[in-house]
Amino acid sequence: MYLPPFLRSFGRMGTRALVLASPLLLAGCDLNFWRMDGHQSTLDVAGPVARTQRDLFYVTCGVTFVIFILVGSVLAYATLKFKARNDADEHAEPPEQGHGNPLVEIGLIAASVFALVIIAIPTLKAIWFTYDVPEAQKANAYEINATAYQWWFKFEYPSEPIEGSGPLSTGNELVIPAGRPVHINLRTTDVIHSFWVPKLAGKVDMIPNRGNRLWLEADQPGYFWGQCAEYCGDSHAVMRFRVIALDEKDFKDWLTAQKSTARVVAATAATGQPKPQFAALKEWTRNAPGYTDKYDRPNVSPLDNWKEQQFPNKDEDAALIAQGRKLFQEKTCIGCHTVRGHEGVGITGPNLTHVGARTTIAAGLLENNPEQLARWLRHPDQVKPGNKMYNGGYIDVKTRKPNFTLTDADITALVAYLSSLK
Ligand code: HEC
Ligand SMILES: [Cu+2]
Structure with a gap:
């Protein structure tokens, strides 16, 4: 079948694109892929800090998408309009070269500045907001100390001291009150780690001898996946944790239970035989x-x-x-x-x-x-x-x-x- 050359080259490109995109299309059969609400999705957010960060991401995506469409259209137009159509075109001398068009150049600079400003305003606002618990809510914030070890996390509750053994301490499951800002002091005992609960807040590094911090809040009670996000040695990829947000009553009950000493199971009619x-x-x-x-x-x-x-x-x-x-x-x-x-x-x-x-x-x-x-x-x-x-x-x-x-x-x-x- 006869096809004009440009259609043929487009067809080749189309096939290539299809081959490259096929994993995506296959993934498309899996609905979860399109919902993008996996355990560690940064798009399916559950708190104000993560929401601010996601919205900022969308602003950046929007601006770059507009740039992509504009530049892509001009490129496609130039490619099609000025391509060589026959032998004579192919061997022709290049057209007379110009030295730029001041109006276009100033216009492009102005457009770039404009695009940057559109991105900069929400970026600065988001940095300001995520930096620390907002002033109005500071008194209501709950304090946690998170310490990273190769390859697990310790969580301490400084407002829950236990006589003779320092603050209440637990491992790998951080229980927080829902609907309340939580201020987390990030520490490490060995190498650099990074604290990340994608649905609640972006990652912040835990650096030796440096007091980093982060705040987050869960809108509702829930169970969230977190993990270390900075390569830290052999088992970095399996250095995970959980965040459990509870309503006020459940949280209080949990604290009471945690502060008690370890359970002793009273002797009953026991067999002593393995179950x-x-x-x-x-x-x-x-x-x-x-x-x-x-x-x-x-x-x-x-x-x-x-x-x-x-x-x-x-x-x-x-x-x-x-x-x-x-x-x-x-x-x-x-x-x-x-x-x-x-x-x-x-x-x-x-x-x-x-x-x-x-x-x-x-x-x-x-x-x-x-x-x-x-x-x-x-x-x-x-x-x-x-x-x-x-x-x-x-x-x-x-x-x-x-x-x-x-x-x-x-x-x-x-x-x-x-x-x-x-
Ligand atoms: C040399 C110190 C050391 C000794 C001895 C030791 N452990 Fe551990 N244990 C650790 C460390 C460190 C971890 C965290 C490992 C990780 O996740 O990377 C751990 C993790 C655990 C965990 C999982 C806790 C959690 O919340 O993830 C259990 C359960 C446990 N140890 C039980 C035991 C038992 C039972 C023994 C005795 C047979 C024992 N350990 C001996 C250091 C030790
Ligand atoms: Cu780590």
Whole structure:
């Protein structure tokens, strides 16, 4: 079939564009792609800081889109109008060269300045707004200290001091009051990390010896995904956390529960035998399923799932739990983890006083259930390469020899103990 040459070249371009765009088209079959409301979407915002940042993004997109259309149209026009149409055109001398058109040049400079001003005004306003809690709301702001460790986060509540052990402290799940500005002091104990909860606020780095901060607010109670956004070593990609926003009453209740010392399960008719569900421990391989990005329960919102997690488990085995508590001491877990009210006093690992009430373990990576807890205790090195519980805890870093070993029965008891710490 005869096609004029320009149509043919357009056709080639069209095909190429189609090939390049096919992953996008395929993704289009997945509705989630177009909704753009994934767990870490910066477009599906849930608070004023993230909303300001998203709106600014749209302004920039709008301005650049207009520029794209204008420049693209002029380029297309020039290409089509002045292209060589025959042999004679092809070998013709170039037309007489000019030295620019002052009117066009001044016009272009003026247009660029205008475009920059359109972007600059909302940018300055947004920087001003996101820099710190607005003056009028300062008195109402809630204060949190967030400290990054390779590869997990510690969260402290300075307004909730606990006698003899400093401020209330938790790991990897930050619980905040909804509808109230939260002011977060960002610190790190080792390298540079970055604190990012995409639906609530843009990222801010946590830098050694530098007091950075950030504020955010959740419009409504909710469950939000966060992660470290600055490369920080082996397990950076799996250094995650969660933010749980609660209404005022729930938040107060949570604080009260957290401030209490670790739970003790009273001895009842206990068997001391491993429960069937963890009698035989599964061998996990690296990247086997169980990561929290796949665990969403159908018909249960992540927030309701979190609330359910606050309740003690059914049919707990007091004898097994007591055995786990003893092992927690014997296997030196106490040296790195605090379990307030029990034996644990260490501070190099996350506070485990109420670890059973979290929905995730290993810094937001694994679902917190007996199966995944057992997986973590058995193979922390496989779940999070390089992590400091394995290197220095399970094995001696210099000799690479194990410091202790955990049998299946040990793990079963430890899991029962940790799960009871609501
Ligand atoms: C050398 C210090 C050290 C020792 C010993 C140690 N841990 Fe840990 N533990 C850590 C660190 C550090 C993390 C955080 C790892 C990460 O997510 O990168 C951690 C994480 C955990 C978590 C997940 C907590 C959360 O909220 O993500 C549990 C549960 C846990 N340890 C239990 C134990 C048990 C049980 C023992 C004893 C068998 C033990 N740990 C021994 C340092 C230690
Ligand atoms: Cu990090």
